[in-house]
Amino acid sequence: MAGEHQKPHAIMIPYPYQGHITPFVYLAMKLASNGFTITFINTHSVHYHITNAQAKAVVDQENGSADIFAKARELGLDIRYATVNDGFPLKFDRSLNHDQFMEGVLHVLSSHVDDLVENLVEKSDPPITCLIADTFFVWGSMVARKYNLVHVSFWTEPALVLTLYYHLDLLRKNGHFGSNDNRKDIINYIPGVDGIEPRDLMSYLQATDIWSPVHRIIYKAFEDVKKADMIICNTVQELELQTLSALNEKQPTYAIGPIVPAGFNKREVPTSLWSESDCTQWLNKKPHGSVLYVSFGSYAHLDKNDLLEIAYGLMLSGVNFLWVLRPDIVSSDVTNFLPQDFLDGVKDRGLIVNWCCQIAVVSHQAIGGFLSHCGWNSTLESIWCGVPLICFPLLTDQFSNRKLVVNDWKIGINLCDESSITRQEVCEKLKYLMMNGENLSKLSSSMKMVSRKMANALEKDGSSENNFRQFIEDVKAKSHKRMMNTINGNQPSSNGYIH
CATH class of the missing domain: 3.40.50.2000 (Glycogen Phosphorylase B;)
Structure with a gap:
């Protein structure tokens, strides 16, 4: 015909x-x-x-x-x-x-x-x-x-x-x-x-x-x-x-x-709206599973006070971290939002970049956790790579995605359990995920099961x-x-x- x-x-x-x-x-x-x-x-x-x-x-x-x-x-x-x-x-x-x-x-x-x-x-x-x-x-x-x-x-x-x-x-x-x-x-x-x-x-x-x-x-x-x-x-x-x-x-x-x-x-086709930093050499120098990846995605804005509490929580925790901070993360007309004492305090264990190839970072063996806004692409990439999440939703579907991650699939934890975030709670949650082997083992077990379902589907x-x-x-x-x-x-x- x-x-x-x-x-x-x-x-x-x-x-x-x-x-x-x-x-x-x-x-x-x-x-x-x-x-x-x-x-x-x-x-x-x-x-x-x-x-x-x-x-x-x-x-x-x-x-x-x-x-x-x-x-x-x-x-x-x-x-x-x-x-x-x-x-x-x-x-x-x-x-x-x-x-x-x-x-x-x-x-x-x-x-x-x-x-x-x-x-x-x-x-x-x-x-x-x-x-x-x-x-x-x-x-x-x-x-x-x-x-x-x-x-x-x-x-x-x-x-x-x-x-x-x-x-x-x-x-x-x-x-x-x-x-x-x-x-x-x-x-x-x-x-x-x-x-x-x-x-x-x-x-x-x-x-x-x-x-x-x-x-x-x-x-x-x-x-x-x-x-x-x-x-x-x-x-x-x-x-x-x-x-x-x-x-x-x-x-x-x-x-x-x-x-x-x-x-x-x-990736044969470029998709990024921002120029990407190559973080591979920095990550290669870090022990297996020792680095927390921090990113709040490509779209949502972060309240400046919340950003500062997260920054100081990172500093207090002693955790190695790679933090993606878009120049417009607070607003297009707000710059220089990180205080100098924070930058001085984390310079030996933290890397801050404007943007990166996220999947290349999340799949790196040095990454042990992901502090995320729970965007859906970030969630799928974390599952694929078996990296547990700390969830801090900001906008749109991220609150519902957090429910799936924390309540349903049990592959992550909440960053903030109260109405407002504090540096003390950030510090405690980061240590809970990154420095407590028993907790990580429980999350990893759930993550393996969910990751296996994803891999089998493909x-x-x-x-x-x-x-x-x-x-x-x-x-x-x-x-x-x-x-x-x-x-x-x-x-x-x-x-x-x-x-």
Whole structure:
């Protein structure tokens, strides 16, 4: 039958933040390795920062000229690359002007994406058959329906967070979100979730202002995701089986994580928005398991007082540490936030850098623990490398991720058990993890079990690989069906499906 063996061609568009870009790039390479043509789209701003962070990249100051997938194509992968305007100038500070940027993502970006997709659909060979868009985009179903594409919603966080957002109507109905006085009792009515405390909800569901730009994005995005043909999730089936089973009753949901490149820390495609320091020589001089890695991710800001308490806690603990401190960790306009007495006090056992290749650090034998914000990529990398976590969530999904790490999987501990953090508690928790062999042994035992489940999922007949193969077959089948319906004169229905 005509077109039955046509090569699938997917457009992929990540949300314009580091934690979303990285798994999108890895997925693009995995799909291309399995016979897909990929057209990958970054915003001009994201592309500029990625290429600018590469020491040898040639950067056009308007939108960047270096193609980040050039090496991947040399390896035989059919990945094309395009950029799209997000509505703001390159030098606009998207972190400092966060709400204004989010308004643009909500209202402006879709028109630029629509124009670009229209151009790609008209000119691409093989024809584009599929749109893989980040779940947080509010326009995925609209664009896919307009161009008769299979709509795949890519969720880059755990299934627990997906289902909590997905069932926002239940949280509202039961008074745990959106009421003047939100309930504080256990939430036990979300399908696939045994029970969760309100303090473990995502930060946006604990907020008092529920009409911020991000909230409005969440509301629209999680209506849109329900119109997708399928959801792919960067998690492991065995780690969130009950939650994923419940989601699958709503619509097809595939756990295909962790989505990692071959060799995990081998990267053919640059993804970092910041220039990376090579910490290998410093780590090589440290004893096995003696270094605490500290990083609070690529996005969230840290209160200056909390940062100081953590710094002095590190100094008091006597622990060796490698601390990633983004220049904008407090704010884009706040610098020199570390006091000199701290810097003098830790110079013999601490290394502080602006950014690094995290997986290269976490996989190093000198690393014995990870003080983390509990971003999902950081959590997956820690599990893969068997490194226990000290959790200090700051924003969005990190509070729910902490629940999985500490309460469910028991592979980490809380940094702060009270309402505010103190240097004394930081010191005690660091010593508990790094200097108490019995405690580390208990965490390591749990970590080995969770790590084994993750590794098994990526084996040839593991759950993630089986789900990935099924996902590919389902995308091909839906693409072929839509193409044949179009040839036969049928058009998409109003809900985006072909009848």
